[in-house]
Amino acid sequence: MAPTTPSRAQAAPADAEQRPDLRELAAALEGTPVEQGLRERKKRARRAALIDAAQLLVAEHGLDAVTVEMISAEAGVSARTFFNYFESKDDAVLGAEDTSLSEDVVRTFVEGGPTGRLLSDLQALVASLLTPHAEAHDRVRRAMDLMQQEPRLLQRHVIWMDRHKSRLVELFEARRATTPFSTDNELLTMLVLLLIRTALVAWEHAGYAGNPADHLPSAVAQLIDVVALDVDA
Amino acid sequence: MAPTTPSRAQAAPADAEQRPDLRELAAALEGTPVEQGLRERKKRARRAALIDAAQLLVAEHGLDAVTVEMISAEAGVSARTFFNYFESKDDAVLGAEDTSLSEDVVRTFVEGGPTGRLLSDLQALVASLLTPHAEAHDRVRRAMDLMQQEPRLLQRHVIWMDRHKSRLVELFEARRATTPFSTDNELLTMLVLLLIRTALVAWEHAGYAGNPADHLPSAVAQLIDVVALDVDA
DNA sequence: CAGCTTTTTGCAGTTGATGAATTTTTGCGT
DNA sequence: ACGCAAAAATTCATCAACTGCAAAAAGCTG
16 A cells, blocks of 8 residues: 555664665655656655654654654654754654645636535535545545544644635635625635545545545535524524 | 733843732732632632733744743743643643533533524534633733734644534534434534634624624624525525 | 755754652641 | 641753754766
8 A cells, every 4th residue: 555664664773774775765766756856756755754654653652752863763864854854743744745726726716616606616626625646645544543643633734724824815815806705714714624624534434435525525515404404494 | 901910011021030929919819809718819810920921922022932931930930830830832822711611501502402403502602612701801812813923823722622522522412312413523513613713703803892702693694605605506 | 077056964052841859838727 | 826738839850842053965967
């Protein structure tokens, strides 16, 4: 399943001198075969190795029992280098990716599409967010598992939300120009968060089958239900 | 307005030796006049002093430029004592209160009330959460201001949510027994978070006039609008 | 290979946070 | 008032997250 470090979980900590190079090389060759320079490939490989090491160690010993020194050692780099790649230990454990919205999805949304109905279009927006490159699914899955055990990591969504909130608000404002609506930006942002989280949790409950975005329609349907129950009665 | 440290914002950092006692005494006498032992009153007073000091200093210098030593010094206690009162620096500047739900509100909700409509009853639940003792409003207000400047603090908000999540899920499950509904617990929890945050932000935009809970109806109405736009069309 | 840029690394230092032992403060019975 | 026991604050030691800096190593380019 995992493209990197498929086996050898524990092994002795002493003989960890030459393995990293092997792993990096393997990952660099396997992950991105023919692309850019060696520098770039090593960068990706190191990053992946750090995430893998972090998730592996945390799954085994718990978040607080794992130090960045352990992670760095396991990945074969210095502790200082770790912080060249991640802002914090948590970021590494979560494998924080820069999931940004694609151009055309943004354009469609801003122009009032694809359906013209706000909620459905939000759903489409979120769907594109929840459909990362297949290779990342594994890390997201492990991150979800770890989040259950370590509530502190739940912040991830909020951090993500916070980083992209201004971007989202821009989108909302832009769409407003062509397709007016009265909902506050804050509520819409929270709605996006709600959809993301609900879909991810549903995906987890389903045993990580298929794509997280597959569970979005159900989330939206439930939301409609809740509101309908209030309006009808 | 503020019952504690109404004036003297900056003052020199050197002559901060005997003031603390005065402040504590004042707060202890004023805040909770005749209640419990002196021990308890001092405890509250110190806690309040720490929150005030934290919020004051952070508002002035920014979150990262303020150390717990500064806060402790400003409040007239040792740095170690600080951690007897708060788990983290962030907790102190947010003035983390343990806002728990009152008995009858819980009972009413579990029994399917007060309106019998899930969304409206969630609204009632959140309203009781957003209606703390008046004296705390000031701190909440300052916390909101600080959260805008220091996005990191928003995370603590979610951590709070997480701490009470299990409690909320209990309520949902209990209510399910008498008044069945199909919505996932996760979605309902996120809905609560959405209502809280939307109402608080609206309250802030309104210049902190009145009670945060006053802005809940608008939040719910907007939510209904968004969904209705999707269903009707 | 030589020169240039990028990245890693070691090191020192700051700060948040925790545990243990010690001292101070408080509440209370006499 | 006095002294004692409990509670709380303080001191001290320690760990780990993180950062800045300068030197060294590694990739890149001609």
